Amino acid sequence: MALLACAPGTALAQKGPASDAAIGRQLDTLDYNYEIDADGDYQMVFDLDDERTQLVYVRSAIENYGSLSVREIWSPGFRIKQGEFPAVIANRLLLDSNSAKIGSWVRQGDMAMYVVKIDANASADQLSDAIDAAIKTADKLEQELTLGADEF
Template identity: 55%
Template sequence: MRPAVVLALLATLCLAPVAAAAAEPDPLIGRQLKSLDYQYEIDDDGDYQLVFELDDGRTQLVFVRSTVESFGSVRVREIWSPGYESKGSDLPAAVANRLLADSQDSKLGGWVKQDKYGVFVVKIPADADAETLDDAMAAAFRTADQMEAELTPGKDAF
């Protein structure tokens, strides 16, 4: 993972609007990630950042948000994985349409636009167990990496 790319992405994603930014990492997530034997870093917002190595030598960045979002009585946690970076602030129409089509086909999660990035987001119950968190992270990083490989052949920025 190229440090400049990670820092630029972190700055962009961390500046994205959120309901309530967490400054402290959620200790539940830390315990779950440790139980899964994952190495991670914690960013300035208190989110967990992981880099997964895939079988084909590629890597993929994943964020597990410490912030919990609510709608009525439903509380969810988001897992983010970037898959596309646009040259400008808008995603090209063909890319946006491809991401929408992939969202339709995805069993877990969907694509969102965060500034100039296409980010795959999986939402799970805020109190989900470690197995559910593991499955959600796998869905996020596999989907995002496959899309990155499709849209930017030969590149592995995330």
């Protein structure tokens, strides 16, 4: 179960055709406020203990590999203004991924996103734990790499 409360917001935006209603029901059970973005993913902003906020997405799409079905939880931690990630940043992300209990860093366009992959049929408590891991890990690295800025 996540230890953090979700920021006030819209309880449910208009559902897109690709949204997974089962995730919405789990988030409702957890009393998380969310919106559904244009991709059908569930977007939330959490208030953290130190007056910071953190953005997180629970993807509606399920990825499959053999008999495995996986859902992804994404949280941004760093944005590059242009070009490639500096080597020192890329290496820091790799080191953080190595020490993470669950999840790892990926590049998505101009952003470093922390991604936690869980079983597509995970319980609400397991989903909450994955969200908690994503937001705490992403915010911690955002603070480190941006000298305390809070963009996400």
